[in-house]
Amino acid sequence: MxxxxxxxxxxxxxxxxxxxxxxxxxxxxxxxxxxxxxxxxxxxxxxxxxxxxxxxxxxxxxxxxxxxxxxxxxxxxxxxxxxxxxxGGWMVAMTLLGNERGAGAAINALSFRAELDKLTAMVKQRGLADDPHVRQRLTKAHTKVEVMRFLGYRALTAFLNGKKPGPDASIGKLFWSEYHKEVTELAVDVLGADALTPSGTPAQTYIRSDAVGSPNSSASWVDVFLNARAGTIYAGTSQVQRGIVGEQILGLPKEPRADAGPWRTIPGHG
Ligand SMILES: Cc1cc2nc3c(=O)[nH]c(=O)nc-3n(C[C@H](O)[C@H](O)[C@H](O)COP(=O)(O)OP(=O)(O)OC[C@H]3O[C@@H](n4cnc5c(N)ncnc54)[C@H](O)[C@@H]3O)c2cc1C
The missing domain is CATH 2.40.110.10 (Butyryl-CoA Dehydrogenase, subunit A, domain 2)
Known part of the structure; x- marks a missing residue:
């Protein structure tokens, strides 16, 4: 008011x-x-x-x-x-969200690569490199990090050509957040109870495994695992990203809306 x-x-x-x-x-x-x-x-x-x-x-x-x-x-x-x-705040919010979701796209693959290399080294140290299930999950993770690298190149190229992040930013957001849930599940499966081991001062916001084991950090792989769950919620949930990709990129029919059916008339919308 x-x-x-x-x-x-x-x-x-x-x-x-x-x-x-x-x-x-x-x-x-x-x-x-x-x-x-x-x-x-x-x-x-x-x-x-x-x-x-x-x-x-x-x-x-x-x-x-x-x-x-x-x-x-x-x-x-x-x-x-x-x-x-x-x-006119909605337009401002949509621009902001496009940037929030798109900004990381160009560099995400770097930190996820470092994290995966760390995990791969742990797998080898623990003598699990011959386990077919672990190998399969590591290979899948490697493929996804490579996909993120190429998504990053695409985002960077678009940015350099003056294109602002739009609905396509949802692809990267959906991809990295779902990937991070999977790979941290693998880490916790590989480490078992050792995944709980802390080491130092309070953990950072949106902990990634680069905090684990670094001097003065109390972050454990379980912290990273738990934070990865939040990644599919903050900056827009995975379900909402799928809706954006389906409707605004693929041009699929719009989802039925509880507030726009024939059972309720919205003023100004017939
Ligand atoms: C760790 C964390 C940090 C956050 N930080 C911030 C912050 O700093 N600032 C900020 O503003 N917000 C922040 N958020 C809020 C976050 O952006 C919202 O929680 C998120 O966008 C989901 O909105 P919601 O909680 O209202 O869930 P709702 O929109 O109520 O969704 C509930 C469920 O319904 C599903 N759903 C909703 N709409 C649709 C749809 N159209 N199609 C299909 N499924 C749907 C959702 O996927 C979800 O499963 C943060 C959240 C977390 C978890």
Missing amino acids: LDGDEWIINGQKIWTTGGHHADHIFVLARTSPDEVKHKGITFLLVDMRQPGVEVRPIRMMSGESEFNEVFFTDARCPKGNVVGEVN
Whole structure:
């Protein structure tokens, strides 16, 4: 709601990674209640160091509390802190998400290659290199890291040609996050109880195995395994990425929508 020169914000936002460290937050706020769905939303930059903003940590299954719920009670934001157009926040959000999903594509293969090399070395050390099931899973992982390398080249080429990340960013996001679940399952299967072994100070956000065993790190392969589950949720779930690929890239018919069937009429949508 606009009050003179300020937006007044009431509501709650969940899963704000690093919110306990932040001094500002981007908020997608409904600014026009009469509009439907993606219309009538504005992208605001809000100061978090004010009385109307409360940050509550959420404890994750890995034991960390890296993300938070943020509550807004009559929080204030200057009228000028709008990113893009008033009621045009959805476009800003889609551009942002395309970049979030696409940005890693060019370099993902590098860290996943390093991780897989580490895992392959562990397999050899443990005398499991002759196990046909382990070999098969390692080979599959190797193939996927190579696919990511070529997806990365494609993303980089598109970027160098001035193309902005769009729906195709969902392919890379879907691919790396599903891959990371599989490969960390393999790591935990290979290591057994040793996968629990920690080694030092608190683990980092979105732990990858490069943290495991490095000096002053308490990250274990189980930490990496647990964090990999979250990878198929944050920045958009795998199901939503498949929907984007199907509808916006392959041009398949749209999924039936609970809010757009003949049983309910949306104002302005017939
Ligand atoms: C570790 C972590 C960090 C995060 N950090 C941030 C952050 O910093 N900032 C931020 O804004 N958010 C963050 N998130 C939130 C994250 O972006 C959302 O959790 C995610 O987009 C899913 O949205 P949701 O939780 O509302 O689930 P919902 O949309 O309610 O989905 C619930 C289930 O329904 C499925 N579903 C929903 N819609 C469809 C559809 N159209 N087709 C098929 N299936 C569907 C989903 O796949 C899922 O299985 C984070 C989440 C995690 C796990």
